[in-house]
Amino acid sequence: MLLKAKLGDVQRFVRVAEPANLTEFLDAAFARFGVPAVTEGVKVVDSSGTELDEDVFEEIVKDASYGVLTIKYDTASAAGASGEGMSGGPTVRRQCQFVPETALSEDECKEAISLMKHSADEDIVKNKMKLTFDYRRNMILDPQQSCNILFEFPRFKDVKGLVEQDFVLMFGEGVSGSFWRSGRPHTRKRSSKNAGSFHPPGRRKPGKVSASQAEKHLVVFKKSGTSIQEHLDAITTSSQPYLLAVGARKNAVHQFFIVLDKNAIPCRSTSCLGAFDELFKAHFVFGTSYNPMLRNMYTFIQTTVYNIDVGKVKESPWVAEVRVRLLH
Numbered sequence: 001m002l003l004k005a006k007l008g009d010v011q012r013f014v015r016v017a018e019p020a021n022l023t024e025f026l027d028a029a030f031a032r033f034g035v036p037a038v039t040e041g042v043k044v045v046d047s048s049g050t051e052l053d054e055d056v057f058e059e060i061v062k063d064a065s066y067g068v069l070t071i072k073y074d075t076a077s078a079a080g081a082s083g084e085g086m087s088g089g090p091t092v093r094r095q096c097q098f099v100p101e102t103a104l105s106e107d108e109c110k111e112a113i114s115l116m117k118h119s120a121d122e123d124i125v126k127n128k129m130k131l132t133f134d135y136r137r138n139m140i141l142d143p144q145q146s147c148n149i150l151f152e153f154p155r156f157k158d159v160k161g162l163v164e165q166d167f168v169l170m171f172g173e174g175v176s177g178s179f180w181r182s183g184r185p186h187t188r189k190r191s192s193k194n195a196g197s198f199h200p201p202g203r204r205k206p207g208k209v210s211a212s213q214a215e216k217h218l219v220v221f222k223k224s225g226t227s228i229q230e231h232l233d234a235i236t237t238s239s240q241p242y243l244l245a246v247g248a249r250k251n252a253v254h255q256f257f258i259v260l261d262k263n264a265i266p267c268r269s270t271s272c273l274g275a276f277d278e279l280f281k282a283h284f285v286f287g288t289s290y291n292p293m294l295r296n297m298y299t300f301i302q303t304t305v306y307n308i309d310v311g312k313v314k315e316s317p318w319v320a321e322v323r324v325r326l327l328h
Contacts, residue, residue, distance in 0.1 A: 003061055004068045007033045011068060015236060022057040023292040027240070029071060042073040088309025089302070090283035090290070093141050098133055098169035109135040116155055125155050129162055133169050140287040149286065150263050160268040163258070167281040171308070178306045179277045217293045218279075219243040220259075221250050232262045240291035241282050243267075243275055258282050280306075 003025065005014045014029045026042065044052045047067025052060055060066050104112065109132050116128040129136075136153060139145045156162050168176045217240075222231060224247055231244065241260045247253035256267040256275035260282065267275045280301055283290060290298040296316055303310045 001061075005029045005032070006068050006070045019058050020061050022052065022054045025057070025061075025069070026071070027289070027292055029069075031239075042071065045070050045072065088312030089299075091287050092309075094170070096133075096137065096170045097172040098130075100131065100134065103134070104131055106135070113152060122159050125159050126162065126165060129153070129155065129165060130169065133166065136166070140285075146287060147261070150261060156265050157263055158266070160266050163265065163278055163282050163285050164268065166285040170284060171306075175306055175308065176281070179273075179280075214293055214297070217242060217291050218276075219245055221245045221247075221253070224248050224254070228257065228264050232259070232264060235259075235262050240294075241279060241286070241288060242291070243279050245272075245275075260286060260288070284308075 001018050001020060002013045002015055003020070005012060005025075007029065010033060012032055014025065014032045016025050016028050022044065026044070044057075046052060046060065046069060052066075052069070061069075112128040112132050113135075116125045119125055119128075132153075136149070139152065140149055150156060164176065220231075220242060222228075222244060226246065228244070228246070239259075241258050244257040244259050244264060245253040246255045246257070253272070254270060256270065256272075256278075257264040258267060258275075258279055259265075265282070267278045269275050269278060280298065282288075283298070299313055299315055302308045303313065303315065
């Protein structure tokens with residue numbers, strides 16, 4: 001469905017799935033307006049100035065009389081969205097493990113970028129990607145430049161392993177291998193298969209999703225022979241990264257892609273768990289927030305499996321309880 005939204009002096013239509021919920025609307029709206037998502041201190045009001053919360057949002061927007069939904073937030077929250085005021089997660093500015101021996105100037109970075117765009121030697125591409133890591137991180141964390149990252153660094157789309165390389169440069173080999181060295185295969189399988197299971201039992205609240213619903217936000221299956229480009233061209237709304245699985249059958253997938261901003265990034269792994277590992281890491285590599293439908297699952301994976309930003313991200317009481325049970 002299409003909803004009228006206003007941010008600052010700009011007004012646009014925002015497309016959201018039905019039934020509409022406030023969290024999805026905000027994520028879609030920030031993407032539509034091309035600004036970083038704000039998660040704290042944000043509110044939505046209708047044309048009468050009445051604030052809408054999660055409990056009434058779906059019912060109100062069914063009636064066209066709501067007019068225009070205006071998004072408001074304070075400047076401190078806006079700073080947090082750019083990575084300055086937040087304490088943890090994939091969108092924050094952080095001290096990376098990698099320290100280059102020699103820092104390239106801006107002109108040298110642009111020269112390296114130009115070279116690797118046309119190089120057929122994957123080793124050269126990976127080396128130049130490493131040398132331009134700091135330049136790329138600054139681009140990703142700049143709201144004005146982040147949308148151009150796959151235009152400036154298109155080799156993400158044809159050289160496998162670049163997502164993994166950048167993640168290692170951010171966190172080191174030890175953290176990068178946590179998914180496979182955790183010693184808890186049952187945890188990994190539960191986390192990736194039951195994407196929607198990180199909500200307390202009982203009646204689901206508005207905006208909560210089942211495992212089957214969450215799976216639709218995590219992976220899309222296409223039969224072999226289907227045009228990947230046609231799938232990308234058919235995307236009409238901005239969404240968070242997800243996996244595109246290609247194969248003869250769902251249990252016979254031979255290729256995974258990470259879909260981001262209507263681009264397909266090939267996964268190095270051909271296994272479900274390996275592809276999920278790469279999808280998780282892509283959030284940090286490209287500085288993109290988690291899909292709100294999968295936020296609890298991703299936060300659980302982040303803090304429990306990778307041990308990233310423990311105590312610095314907001315966990316639901318249920319996720320925190322599950323994590324404690326698994327680790328003790």
